[in-house]
Amino acid sequence: MQKKLLILIALIFCGLQTSLAQTKPWMTQLEVGLLGGKTKNLWDEKTNQRTTFSFSAFHGKEVIRNQVVGIYLGVDHYPSVTLIPIGIGWRGFLGKKSGPQFFGGLDLGYGSTVLEKVDRTDWSSNWHEAGVLVHPEIGIKLPAKRGNWALTASVGYKRQPTYYFEGAHTSADSKPKIPLFRTRDVLPKGFSSLNSTSILYHSLSVQVGILF
Amino acid sequence: MKNRFIPLLVILFGSSLLFSCMDEVNSTYTFRTMMPVYLEMKDVRAKLISVAPAQEIENPGKIYLYKDYLLINEPNQGIHIYDNKNPANPINLSFIPIEGNIDLAVNSDILYADNYVDLLAFDLSNIRNIRLVKRVEDVFNHLYQHSTGKIITFKDTVLTSESPTWAFETMWTVRPNMSLTSNMAKASQSYGTGGSMARFTLMDGHLFAVDASTLRVFEVLNPAEPKFLKPIELGWGIETIFPFDQKLFIGSNRGLHIYDASTPAAPIRMAVYEHVLSCDPVVVNEEYAFVTLRSGNFCVNGVNELHVLDIKDPYQPKLKKAYPMLNPHGLGLAEKYLYVAEGKHGLKSFNASDVLNIDKNQLEFIQSMKSSDLIPGPKSLIVIGPDGVCQYDYSNPAQLKKLSCIQVSNPIEVS
Numbered sequence: 001m002q003k004k005l006l007i008l009i010a011l012i013f014c015g016l017q018t019s020l021a022q023t024k025p026w027m028t029q030l031e032v033g034l035l036g037g038k039t040k041n042l043w044d045e046k047t048n049q050r051t052t053f054s055f056s057a058f059h060g061k062e063v064i065r066n067q068v069v070g071i072y073l074g075v076d077h078y079p080s081v082t083l084i085p086i087g088i089g090w091r092g093f094l095g096k097k098s099g100p101q102f103f104g105g106l107d108l109g110y111g112s113t114v115l116e117k118v119d120r121t122d123w124s125s126n127w128h129e130a131g132v133l134v135h136p137e138i139g140i141k142l143p144a145k146r147g148n149w150a151l152t153a154s155v156g157y158k159r160q161p162t163y164y165f166e167g168a169h170t171s172a173d174s175k176p177k178i179p180l181f182r183t184r185d186v187l188p189k190g191f192s193s194l195n196s197t198s199i200l201y202h203s204l205s206v207q208v209g210i211l212f
Numbered sequence: 213m214k215n216r217f218i219p220l221l222v223i224l225f226g227s228s229l230l231f232s233c234m235d236e237v238n239s240t241y242t243f244r245t246m247m248p249v250y251l252e253m254k255d256v257r258a259k260l261i262s263v264a265p266a267q268e269i270e271n272p273g274k275i276y277l278y279k280d281y282l283l284i285n286e287p288n289q290g291i292h293i294y295d296n297k298n299p300a301n302p303i304n305l306s307f308i309p310i311e312g313n314i315d316l317a318v319n320s321d322i323l324y325a326d327n328y329v330d331l332l333a334f335d336l337s338n339i340r341n342i343r344l345v346k347r348v349e350d351v352f353n354h355l356y357q358h359s360t361g362k363i364i365t366f367k368d369t370v371l372t373s374e375s376p377t378w379a380f381e382t383m384w385t386v387r388p389n390m391s392l393t394s395n396m397a398k399a400s401q402s403y404g405t406g407g408s409m410a411r412f413t414l415m416d417g418h419l420f421a422v423d424a425s426t427l428r429v430f431e432v433l434n435p436a437e438p439k440f441l442k443p444i445e446l447g448w449g450i451e452t453i454f455p456f457d458q459k460l461f462i463g464s465n466r467g468l469h470i471y472d473a474s475t476p477a478a479p480i481r482m483a484v485y486e487h488v489l490s491c492d493p494v495v496v497n498e499e500y501a502f503v504t505l506r507s508g509n510f511c512v513n514g515v516n517e518l519h520v521l522d523i524k525d526p527y528q529p530k531l532k533k534a535y536p537m538l539n540p541h542g543l544g545l546a547e548k549y550l551y552v553a554e555g556k557h558g559l560k561s562f563n564a565s566d567v568l569n570i571d572k573n574q575l576e577f578i579q580s581m582k583s584s585d586l587i588p589g590p591k592s593l594i595v596i597g598p599d600g601v602c603q604y605d606y607s608n609p610a611q612l613k614k615l616s617c618i619q620v621s622n623p624i625e626v627s
Contacts (some may be wrong), residue, residue: 036231047234157233186242187370193243202233 025062027070029091031055035076035158035208039199052077054158054205058089059109066093070184072107078201083145085135093141100142107135111160115190122172125191126181131161141211149212158203166195224572229570246366246559254326254361256311256362257349258609263342266304267292269620270309272601278318281305281339283540284618288312288365291325293339298383299592299603300615308334308342312355312365317419322435324412324419327353328363331430333438348430351440354423381512415455420475422450422462429477441477456496459526459618463494468503470526485521495545500526500567502550504540516540518552542585544593549575549609551593553583559595561609575610 035054040047046131054077060070072089075082087109096103111130119126139154169190176190187194253426269499273287282296294302312328322345322441325336333346342401350356357364411422419430419438427444449465459478462469467486471479494503501521518535539555550564558579583597592603 034455037235050235118477187244191244193238193241195241197237197239200236202235204233 013042014198015062019080020138022073025063025068027062027068027091027211029058029152029209029211031058031152031154031207031209033154033205033209035078035201035203035205037201037203039079039201040108042082050079052079054207056085056207057106058091060091061087066097067087068092070177070179072109076111076133076158076160077147078160078162078200079201080164081113082115083130083138083160083162084109085109085111085133085160087133094114097212098143100128101142103141103152103154105137105139105156106134107133109133111162118178120175122169123176124166124168125176125178128179129163129165131163133158135205137207139207149210152207152209153209153210154205156205158201158205160201160203162199162201166197168193228376229262233392239374242370243373243574244368247371249365249367249402250357250362251362253329256363256417257330257347259311261310261327261332261344262305264309267307268304269618272596272620274315275585275587275594275596275601276316276318277594278323278336278359278586281336282594283318283323283425284599285313285316286405287314288367290318291323293342294618295339295438296414296591296603298604299589302603302616302618304618305339306342312337314362315421319412319414319419319432320435322432324430324432324438326352326412329437330352331419331440332576333436339458345436346438351428351430352421354425354426358554368526374548379529383577390545411453413455413460415454415460415473416458416476418473420455420460420473421448422451422453422480423550424448424450426450427453427460427462427471429479431477442477452493454494454496457498459492459496460502461496463503468494468501468521470523472526483527483529485531495550498521498547501529502543502545502564504537504541504543504552505538506555518570520570533568533570537560537614541583542596544586544588546588546606547594549588549606551586551588551609553595553597553604555581555584559583559586559612561606561612563609576612578612581612 009092031118032055034051036051040048041049056072056074057074058070060068062068068091069088072087074085076085087107089105089107091099091103091105093103110185111133113130114126135156135158137154137156140153141150143150170192179188236520236541242461269284270286273285274284280295280297282294284292284313286292290307290313292609293305293309296302310327310332311327316323316325321335321337323336325332329350329352331348332344333350335343335345353589354363355363355365369398378622382542413420419432422430423447425445425446429441431439448471450462451465453465458474460471460473462466462471467484469484470482472482473479494501501523503519503521505515505517505519514536516539518537518540520532522530522532536555538557541553541555546552548563548565550562552560558577560577561580563573563575564570566573583595587594593606595602595604600618600620603615605613605615
């Protein structure tokens, strides 16, 4: 998994290198931060605090003055799963470009589970899935004194549904296909039972980043 | 400017941290089960059975070949009638809706079909005007739940619960696919050829029906007037029945029962050939019985074999030879050729004239032809598999040619 993660981060940076070579009005924002929230154990109702790592890269174009629309890619680590969120994003800025600016952002995408392994035996298959993420944020952009870059700090809310499925096969050698998308309440072909655990993560995101 | 923003940012961070984000965690358990359904027979009998227009097959059960007609049971729903004059193009004619129907047999234009605890007789002489001519009540009374007087049946159901445990306490966690395939019933001229599970069969003016533990005998000398004669207890685990030469070969999951049916009204047990717990459809010729034993579902012993039994002395059946197989389901015998449905592994044909060297006389093994049961009919080899009900030209057993496939919306899962 770590190998995949490194490859992904390398790809993101390669993409950014390309973007650096381009002229304005393209914009790239890299953010790292934490996702925080509270989660409850199913078995004893006990509440636990969670704090996990998040990284994201936004690359977009200024479509109208101070309004940037682009693509969004990241890595979100949660206690149960590590996701690659991929989607579209928007950044809107207030104020003069030469000085500090408030900004608002919205990322919409899908949490991919490519980093997660599917556990399969003759009798069972266990796998992760995730759903649509929504991530509104507000922050501040502080331009550097020299150069064409800025520091950013933001807080936001990230909504990310995730699912974990534990399926029992109809027979030992049926090896059913893993459904491509979420199949809650439906029994996929080749399975005699399916235990589904859904966790809708409501996270506070706190991030710092650079923008260029 | 900077000074204005920093306090704002601090306030924003602080208030955000106080904000409580509680995750929503839910767990559900979805499972396939057989739900008990309780019915009053008077309500079932009150419903008029009228033949409906042709319907698409959802989930084929037993198949039965009679003259140029192919009858396909939709378990617990009824019977589809196909015109099979041309096996390359079977025509869906009509559907007889029969609740609780599992098996069927045809004798001189009279179709026998179970309707929960009753036996129904339909006149097929005019295929465009099929009529119910007789109902014999309360013969399959093992379905009655005696404490209530209601019948109990099971419906294949997918349920979702919030807890994985309660299901096991209240439900019948029987797998719907535990149903056991059986085989063709070789028949005399006026009878049809039966298939899958073959729990109904006809011989010498009598209809024999088996359930899990009982053989029931009906006299059908007047085909339109079936008369229930008596039940014969066989022991648990009965799966298939195959008539041959005034004998009944009854496959159970513990062995093969041979009954002398020379007096069809009163079959007498001749012998029981016992083997390990396994599923075992059977076909027979004058000298040998061919039995497949397979693992899977309730057949838990992990044995996948074809047994050839010497039945020249039916009172003392002897194992002649056992051949390893992959996962044999149904099988069929046409003259000297033996066809074995090998489940997901495919379909095999053998020349079985030398019973000691059947494995060396394998003619064809078509791995792409997944199959669970088959009937070698007069015009075609009829095979049930994941593709539906398919027919093959088997004039050359070493080279089967696909003629047609009747598509089904919920294909059989072949393990």
